[in-house]
Every structure is written in C-alpha cells, then in structure tokens.
Amino acid sequence: MVHKTLIASIVRCLSQLLEEDDLTADSRESLEVSIQCLESAYGVQAANVSSNFDILKIFKSIQSKSMQIASHEATLEDKETSEKLKNEGNLLLKSEKFHEALIKYTKAIELDAKNAVFYCNRAAVHSKLGNHYQAIKDCQTALSIDSSYSKAYGRLGLAYSSLNKFKEAKECYEKALKLEPDNESLKNNLQIAEEKLFQIQPEITDTGRASNIVPNVDLSSLLSDPFLMNMARQMLSNPAMQNMMSNIMSGHAEQGERMDALIEAGQQLAQQMQTANPELIESLRRQINESPSDVESTNKKDL
Template sequence: MEVKGLVASIVQFLTQQLEDGGLTADSRESLEVAIQCLESAYSVQAADAPVNFNLTTVYKSVMENSKPDLGPEATPEQKSEAERLKNEGNALVKADKLYEALNNYTQAIKLDGRNAVFYCNRAAVHSKMGNFDQVIKDCQTALSIDPQYSKAYGRMGLAYSSLQKHKEAKECYKKALDVEPDNESYKNNLQLAEEKIAQQGVGSLGLGGAAGFPNMDLSSIISNPALMQMARQMLTDPQMQNVMSNLMSGNNEQGDRIEALIEAGQQLAQQMETANPDLIEELRRQMGGNPNDPDPPQPN
C-alpha cells in the first residue's frame, strides 16, 4: 500500500475516534492537531483511505497472528500430569537441580501449553542459569496467556536489568505494580531501575567510568572534597599508618602482605563509612552495587 493510503487510513481512524466521543477536551484538541498535521504533511484526507482497508481490523489480525502457538486445549489427564511435573520441577529447583527442573517445566508445557505458570516457572530457572533472553521470551508467552500475571512482569524486569536494559525493566516493574500496587519488591526494583537510568544519563554527558563500572562517575569521585578530606584523616591515623607500614614492609611473605592489604582495606572502609555513611552509599550506587537488592523470586 502506498504511504499516502496508509496515512489516510490513520487519519480516518483518528477521525472516527473523535466522532465516537469519550475523550476529554484536552485529548480532543490534541487529536485534532494530530489529524491536521498528518493531512498537511501528506496532503491527504480521511476520504482518501482505501475502501477495502480497515486499520482496526488489520491490527486485530496482526495481533492474533503474532501470538505464540500454544497448542490444543489439554485433556484433564494431560493437565493433571503437567501439574505433577510442575510440582516436581519446583522441588528440583529447591534442590538446585536446575537442568532437571528445566526439563520438567518443558515437559509440562508440552502437555499443557496454555498454562502461564509453567512458562513463568521455567523463566525462573533460565534466570538462575543466566539465560536472560529466554527469561524474557517465556515471560512474554506467559503474559500472552494471562496479561495480569504480575510475577511474569517482575521476572521479565529482572532479566532486562541483568541485560542492562533499564528502561525496559522500568516498564515491566510499572506494569507489575499496576496489578499489585502494594508489592514492595516491585517498588524497590522500580526505584533501582530509575536510579540506573539516571546514572546512564549522567554517563552520557561525557564523564568517564572506571573499568568494570561503566556507570561510575570517576572524575567527580576523585574531586569530591568530602572524600579527599576523609582520605587525609585516614592517612594521619596512627593505627592506619601502622597497618600501611606492615603492608609496605619488604620482610613480609606474599601471604602476609595479602592479609595486611585486606586488613587495610577493611579498616579504611569501616572508618570511611562511620565518618560519612551517605557518601559511601552514593559510591555504592555509582558502582552498581546495592546490598538491599531483592533476590529473584522463586517459582510458584
């Protein structure tokens, strides 16, 4: 179909939305502006739309065809056996027998491919195995069966976070909260995703990150007056000077030096956190770590 024909069909659809009503005054005004812009840019009218082409019908057809093939409806016997395999798979996950559990959930899906829980549980195993693309695929299938399945949204959000796709993760957590608005885990994960997005925004301004920590603003950390003052205080502390002296001593064996290095690091971290806990928490966030990150949810 020519571009003008497609645009005319869009204009026709939007015009129909205006006629159907149910829109606020602001929405109507925005829609009218959109229609005028399309008509002006492409020199088309709603009447120019192809006679045998209905945008809504085409959209519904595409959505139906894009759904995964879930197979025929399972018999009661097949559903019962699939449920048994799922329960056995849950026990295998608790025993950390991930490959066996994965096989159980797959066999359950073959028997009853219309059960969203089976896909979401298999996604949990894929998550533990680091197969995050498979997690997303299984969660999407689960949601095609049950669009209100909050756990599938949450699990998919964790997969996107692991792939550093924080914008997609944010959308998943928001949808999970639409279904379960009081779920603290989703709230925490949404906040973390938003923080990661903000950090990426800072990184895009051209501030260099340290190796292994692409989101860390190294230049601002080094030039932070509070951090520099803390470092000076630490180095004048007699106990810290003694630890550093032992570390630099040429008489120590390699193992002793490693122990001294660990001790120095631990003492320095403890003193810095005591002196300025807010600064240390900010450094943790910039380096991508947070001790309060919730563990991935277990299968149903």
C-alpha cells in the first residue's frame, strides 16, 4: 500500500503540473504518457488513493530554502570553504565517486551560490549519473552567472546530445566555439551533433506530420502492453532515478531541480521507451495528440 500511495502521489503531482501554462508541448506529451503508464503498471488511480503526502508542498519548501541560499552573499570565509569543497569534489569526480562529488559541489553552492564553476562542475556529475535534465539546469544557471563560460556551453551541449536533442546541442557547441574557436573537442562534438541531426530528420508529408507513425492503434491495448509495464518498473528502479528522488525528498535539491525533477522523470521515461520501441511510443503520442481532451495542448504545439 505504501508503494501505491507513493506512486499515486507522484501521478497526482504530475497531473497538476500538466495544468501549468509554461510547459512545452514535448513536456506535456511526456507527462501524459508517463502518467498513464504509471497508473496502469501499478494499478492505481490518483483520485482513489488518500494520502497526506504532498509532493508540491515539499517542493515549495525546497524552493523557499533555495531562494534564501541564492540571495546569500558569500563571506570571504564562505568562499574559501566552498573553493575547498569544489577541489574535493574535483578529486572525487576524477575517482568516479560521483555521488560523493555531487554532495561536495552542492555544499559549495550552498555557501557561494553565485559561482558559475560550482554549477558547471555539478552538471558534469549529473551527466555521469544520467541526470541530464538536472545537468541542463545547472549549466543554464552557470551561464546566467557568466554568459561567456564556454565550458558550460560545452557541457550543456553534451547533456542535450545525451537526450538526443541534437538541434539544441548543435546550438550550444556553436556558442562554445565562438568563445573557444580552436577547441578541437568542441569541433568534434559539433560535427557529431550535426551528423546525428541529419540522420534523425523525419520524412514530412503534406500534412506536416512524420510519415512513419503507425496509425489506428488502440490506446487501451498499448497501456496493457507488457513492454510498457516493464519499462515503467525499470525506470523507477533505475539507480540514477532513485538518487534524484532521494535528493529531492531529503531536501538537498536546489532551485533548478524542484518541480523540473518530476518533469525530468516523465521525460526520461518517455525517452527510454522511445529508444527501445519508437513505433509503439509514436503511436501512443499520436493517440494522445488526437484525443478531444488534448485539443488545447495540440494547438499550442502547432503555434
């Protein structure tokens, strides 16, 4: 019952996030797929499970704490201690002790939240752990502090590439190369992103939709498919996902990780399913897009 209560709380929270106007069409689709898979895999309906576990309230509390940290002006002592923590994190990262390195960088940020290097280094750890959306958030925070930080653009490109978002990766590598035009690693990564982007361009029909989508698939059959059920279970047992949820629930998440972490969970689930069985997932997405209840979000996507 504890398992079902937790899953129902997550589903209920994801459903609330769907109502937010600032979600992209891709995020909305990913959440819709994830909600239905979780409900079917665990046999729960969020509305039918009573729980005092309010995930959104937890995130608001974390957000408030993060805002206090962000507004904190680091003292000289804070800067010295945070620099020491960063160096310790660097050694742990080189030793592939990623979880320990993550803790060091996070503590450094708590002391000095305006140091772009700390966020960029933590992004590297998140990438190693497979937490690519969190890596993106940390890179974006680093760039908001220092817009000429080429390494942050490079790591942002890496995170996007890991999510098969090669258009965004290409743009990041191009920005990084403007700052470091002689960087051979960035040149190679840009070339790879351009090649991947060329390979995945879908064939577009006169209607403006990809022509390789499988039509007329029954949604109920999809949700009872053993593949989807196993994928949902595997996703929740993934060590990287467990680590992300553990950090959130223990109150160690930073501002950029609050509600986006739940969106990340949905997007990672959809991404893994897309990689393993693209035709099945494209069929599910098409049925979601064409359902009467999703007219508004589909229109927003087309704008």
